[in-house]
Amino acid sequence: MPPRSPYVVILTAAQRSQLETITRRSSAPYRTVLRARIVLAAADGESNTDIARALGINADTARKWRKRFCSKGIDGLTELPRSGRPRIFTAEQVAEVKALACELPSVSGLPLARWSCPGLAREVTARGIAEQISASSVRRILSRDAIKPWQHRSWIFPRDPYFALKAARVLDLYARIWDGEPLGADDYVLSVDEKPGVQARHRICRSLPPTARRAMRVESEYRRGGTLAYFAAYDVHRAHVIGRCEPSTGIERFSRLTAQVMTTEPYASARRVFWIVDNGASHRNWAAAARLNDAYPNAHMVHLPVHASWLNQVEVYFSVVQRKALCPDDFADLATVADRLLTFQQHYNNTARPFDWTFTRDDLNQLLHRLGRHDLHAPRPLAA
Structure with a gap:
């Protein structure tokens, strides 16, 4: 006989109706439907082991969402906010890196025709925009706005007045x-x-x-x-x-x-x-x-x-x-x-x-x- 959980789930009629609606909703995310099924099974007196076996999950997962519901109700079935990795560079620093990438290197007095990520990283530290920054960080910052200063295209400005x-x-x-x-x-x-x-x-x-697995070959x-x-x-x-x-x-x-x-x-x-x-x-x-x-x-x-x-x-x-x-x-x-x-x-x-x-x-x-x-x-x- 598996041990009974100390967290006993008792549902009101409104809570049961809401959870059953979630399980029937075809557009609901799978993880939300799964959590609703765990709570409904727990309310019917099922143990965590039986719930895990019936739903094909780990018993710890059933234990987690039973406990979360008992402490916070239906709102506890949603994901908690995650802090994530703290920012290394401020919004002002990111904006200055992008602005620098949109300048020609000659503005900085450098003998370069165009920027590269390592060159931008060195110039960012030289200007004091950031104490330290890597070339890969510069590339990630620029990729958000599709800024690629190492590329160029030729064009002709129309000078005909007509x-x-x-x-x-x-x-x-x-x-x-x-x-x-x-x-x-x-x-x-x-x-x-x-x-x-x-x-x-x-x-x-x-x-x-051309033949199988070989392109046409042309003498150079x-x-x-x-x-x-x-x-x-x-x-x-x-x-x-x-x-x-x-x-x-x-x-x-x-x-x-x-x-x-x-x-x-x-x-x-x-x-x-x-x-x-x-x-x-x-x-x-x-x-x-x-x-x-x-x-x-x-x-x-x-x-x-x-x-x-x-x-x-x-x-x-x-x-x-x-x-x-x-x-x-x-x-x-x-x-x-x-x-x-x-x-x-x-x-x-x-x-x-x-x-x-x-x-x-x-x-x-x-x-x-x-x-x-x-x-x-x-x-x-x-x-x-």
């Missing part, structure tokens, strides 16, 4: 709008550029295909077979590409692409064909626009702002070409490269859909507003 207006025209064309009016069914938008310097690199040893040494330029006009709304390969870039070679496109239907008989281009030498400034319009009156060249090729959708197509057709590369000569590019172009046209372009005028305004905070003396006009 950046917003020029970029907004292109974004409107992507949305099939021109001068505030919707484009017609016989209006087309082409995103055009060239991909220069495509190399014909011939691997000294042939590449090995190669022989150079020259370079060519790939010109492409991407129809934004039809996801159709017309391209050609040339020995290099230049006005004359770009003109051959315009002739190839503008003598092909539906562009030859279209009402308007908008050519979105960047500021490359082959199609720069008003002279290129006039040259295109003189040759084909229904063709209109629209220039992007300087340093805004990221708004040119053909660059997305070029990234697809690079990833799927040119990398890894192993071409015997330039003719093989040209054949790969044009064959992939046809393959792409058979399966492609328009890019899901979501960057709008509003996104452009928000971007320029954020950039304006970095240079208060050079406000950017909105794309209104």
Whole structure:
């Protein structure tokens, strides 16, 4: 006969009803349901050993929650507050460490290009922010706000005073709008550029295909077979590409692409064909626009702002070409490269859909507003 517990559980009708409700509640945490069952079994006269056997727990667990209920009632079934490890650094010290990490090291007179956690730890102690701090503690403090001063990204600040207006025209064309009016069914938008310097690199040893538990193997040494330029006009709304390969870039070679496109239907008989281009030498400034319009009156060249090729959708197509057709590369000569590019172009046209372009005028305004905070003396006009 197991010894009886000195803690006898006697439940009121309200307490029993509350505990039984907890055991039936599907959303209640398991530990809460378990504690309620222990108390109900104890109220029915079960010993701690019998309760432990029935519920598959340790007898000490049953003894703990029986005692807790007898001393504090149902409120005793909740977790007690835990103190945890005491703070080593105050909130002010943590804030100063984060502020230091958001400064360039040159502000502190250090010959460093960027901070590291050990460097920050040394500077924190040197400034007297904390008597002692480890690099791992600095990393934990910075990780709470995802601050990573040892990383950096390159960017180009837009300096064109008409950046917003020029970029907004292109974004409107992507949305099939021109001068505030919707484009017609016989209006087309082409995103055009060239991909220069495509190399014909011939691997000294042939590449090995992938097998089980082994990736494709590509010889690192190669022989150079020259370079060519790939010109492409991407129809934004039809996801159709017309391209050609040339020995290099230049006005004359770009003109051959315009002739190839503008003598092909539906562009030859279209009402308007908008050519979105960047500021490359082959199609720069008003002279290129006039040259295109003189040759084909229904063709209109629209220039992007300087340093805004990221708004040119053909660059997305070029990234697809690079990833799927040119990398890894192993071409015997330039003719093989040209054949790969044009064959992939046809393959792409058979399966492609328009890019899901979501960057709008509003996104452009928000971007320029954020950039304006970095240079208060050079406000950017909105794309209104």
